[in-house]
Amino acid sequence: MNRSLEQELSELYISNVDMIGEGLPERVNAARRGFLESFNLSSLPSAREERYRHCDLRKLFDVEWEHYFTQARERVAVTDSLPVEGYHVDLYNGFCTENEPLTILPDGVVYGSLRAAMREREELVLYYYNTAAENDAETVAALNSLFMQDGAFVYVPDGVAAERPFVLSFEYGTQDAAQMCFARALIVVGRGAQADVVVSHHTSDGSRMLVDCVRETMLEDGAGLHLSEITRMNDQSILITGNYLKQGADSRAEMLDVWLHGGVTRVNTRHDLAGRGCESNLYGLYFGTGHERVDIDLRVNHLVPDCKSFESVKGVVSGFAEGAFNGRVYVAPDAQRTVAFQQNRNLQMSDTSKVYTEPQLEIYADDVKCSHGATVGQMDAEAIYYMRQRGIDEQEARRLQMFGFVNDIISHCPHDGACDFVRELAEARINDL
Amino acid sequence: MLSVKNLHASVGGKEILRGIDLEVKAGEVHAIMGPNGSGKSTFASVLAGNQKYEVTAGSVMFEGMNLLDLSIENRARAGVFLGFQYPVEIPGVSMANFMKLAVNEQRKYRGLDPLSSGDFLRLMREKTAVVELDSKLTNRAVNEGFSGGEKKKNEIFQMAMLDPKLAILDETDSGLDIDALRIVATGVTKLHRPDNATIVITHYQRLLDYIVPDFVHVLYKGRIIHTGDKTLALKLEEQGYDWLINDYQ
Structure with a gap:
């Protein structure tokens, strides 16, 4: 009986295979057979699987979901763009405007539709495409690679510092x-090279959506990346996203990920520190109210010596919301002199909300400096009393404390334009908790 | 200014204050001393409105208002300031923002317009000087990573910013070295005026070398068992509390 879900999805693919592969390079389509196979071999994870204990994908997929292979996309224009100046790529339900050519700047920067890039820059794109996503291990990634028809593409050539940020708006x-x-x-x-990227995932209406998203980010040696990602989905939506980052030697990534809203949000983040001397820093913040659920699975793999990683993820839950954090820092046998720190801190605002947190270290090298930590706490009554004694009313004191809690995450926003916006959204979110 | 009559308070069913009577007039400095566990900090907390304590009997009038009817924040806005024995850290909230909010909430209560950013900064600069507080600290999160001395100076700095009618300093001297003690005490003295009053709770006479009290009260088992002038503190320093306690019993 359990097979039927995979069978249905496989049949959906097989009966639309021509439409899916239409206009895309033969190599991309040929690879899909492998994804179909790996998708069929492994089933969608249920809550019985350790890593999906708090997010049963079988249940999420087991709904009559419609999928459209030919979206109306004469002119994709997102309605809720981020207020950030830059090179915009707009997508509606995963598609860019049909037949819109890539933008190629004089300095060699390329951005636009992934579909267009596969056609116009096949060699370049396929050199990187699907080299970081875990299509073998992660069923939802394989499913995405199976059905992929379009997406966003950004390329900054060697030695170039992109002049403006790339703004990728995924509207659903x-x-x-x-x-x-x-x-x-x-x-x-x-x-x-150096790139600034701002990513938005948001719904334009209150309709039910299931989004399976894969983001691959590749940093070559000495590359620098500033990335901010902001998620604002409606409370009927399900967003399952795989964020794959692969870093070359001496590269550096500064990332902020803010999950403000969403019915169910599942995040699989993988950072492969694959080149000596690279560094990645991730600040994450999630909010859950009502019956929202946020489940963050964060893996950092130190594959070579002399790399540094830092992750701080904070969560605020109220109402009946659920937050889950499963983190793992892996240090390979010869990844000596690794410095890694991971922490997850949560503020639980109601007795009916839940937080599950499990940071783990898996270390096979002996000369390392690694630590991790997790906390789940309530509002600090002493601090509220202290603030009230100075004349600040109780509600304001609570707000201030919550803002203080999230502030050390959002203060690390790496984009001037996006920071004020993120701060305002977070403040607004705190005000309705 | 403050009139406390037969004040009883308990925590978790255990009675700590057992009938306190105290009159404080504008311009006065009162010191409250007493052995550990006599109820000194409880008394301060009850005046500030800490909800941990339940008032079971008695009354507290402050400037003609029934203080016990007011919320914690309204007591503060009416002019009651508590210098905490253990100032609380508030991560992620800068001192400057915290104080700006507090000052303006209090101004609002008094029907005044909020301070402009420029006026606020000027006020901060002026008041940090009173307690020789490193002005860099005002950019840091409230009390976070402050040394013991800095935390206490920060309490007096806040007192200076808020300009209360009645300041209650709960063991502000504990954990201070002699220099910090001098700075804190001098700060308190500088802020003293004929129209405000101070209650200093302390274990040691040495604070009273700098802050000269008009009255010294000895609290024992939740009651004021003896009141004297500043010489009482010296006598207590020499002879301890036993002679008073023996008399009382």
Whole structure:
């Protein structure tokens, strides 16, 4: 009986295979057979699987989801763009405007539709495409690679510092039936190049959506990346996203990920520190109210010596919301002199909300400096009393304390334009908790 | 200014204050001393409105208002300031923002317009000087990573910013070295005026070398068992509390 879910999805693919592969390079389509196989071999994880204990994908997929292979996309224009100046790529349900050519700047920067990039820059794109996503291990990633028709593409060539930030706006919506869609992004920062990327995932209406998203980010040696990602989905939506980052030697990534809203949000983050001397820093913040659920699975793999990683993820839950954090720092046998720190801190605002947190270290090298930590706490009554004694009313004191809690995450926003916006959204979110 | 009559308070069913009577007039400095566990900090907390303590009998009038009817924040806005024995850390909230909010909430209560950013900064600069507080600290999160001395100076700095009618300093001297003690005490003295009053709770006479009290009260088992002038503190320093306690019993 359990097989039927995979069979249905496989049949959906097989009966639409021509439409899915239409206009895409033969090599991309040929690889899909492998994804179909690996998808069929492993089933969608249920809550019985350790890593999906708090997010039963079988249940989430087991709904009559409609999927449209030919979206109306004469002119994709997102309605809720981020207020950030830059090079914009707009996507609606995973698709860019049909037949819109890539933008190629004089300094060699390329951005636009992934579909267009596969056609116009096949060699370049396929050199990186699907080299970081875990299509073998992660069923939802294989499913995404199976159905992929379009996405966002960013390429900054060696030695170039992109002048403006790339703003990737993934908007989702549907007027009718519950819809499933696939979103994809490929971001490549060349040797010694520098890129700023701002990503938004948001729904334009209150309709039911299931979004399976894969973002691959590749940093070549000495590359620098500033990335902010902001998620604002409606409370009927399900967002399952795989964020894959692969870093070359001496590269550096500064990332902020803010999950403000969403019915169910599942995040699989993988950072492969694959080149000596690279460094990655991730600040994450999630909010859960009502019956929202946020489940963050964060793996950092130190594969070579002399790399540094830092992750701080904070969560605020109220109402009946659930937050889960499963983190793991892996240090390979010869990854000596690794410095790694991971922490997850949560503020639980109601007795009916839940937080599960499990940071783990898996270390096979002996000369390392690694630590991790997790906390789940309530508002500090002493601090509220202290603030009230100075004349600040109780509600304001609570707000101030919550803001203080999230402030050390959002203060690390790496984008001037996006920071004020993120701060305002977080403040607004705190005000309705 | 403050009139406390037969004040009883308990925590978790255990009675700590057992009938306190105290009159404080504008311009006065009162010191409250007493052995450990006599109820000194409880008395301060009850005046500030800490909800941990339940008032079971008695009354507290402050400037003609029934203080016990007011919320914690309204007591503060009416002019009651508590210098905490253990100032609380508030991560992620800068001192400057915290104080700006507090000052303006209090101004609002008094029907005044909020301070402009420029006026606020000027006020901060002026008041940090009173307690020789490193002005860099005002950019840091409230009390976070402050040394013991800095925390206490920060309490007096806040007192200076808020300009209360009645300041209650709960063992502000504990954990201070002699220099910090001098700075804190001098700060308190500088802030003293004929129209405000101070209650200093302390274990040691040495604070009273700098802050000269008009009255010294000895609290024992939740009651004021003896009141004297500043010479009482010296006598207590020499002879301890036993002679008073023996008399009382």
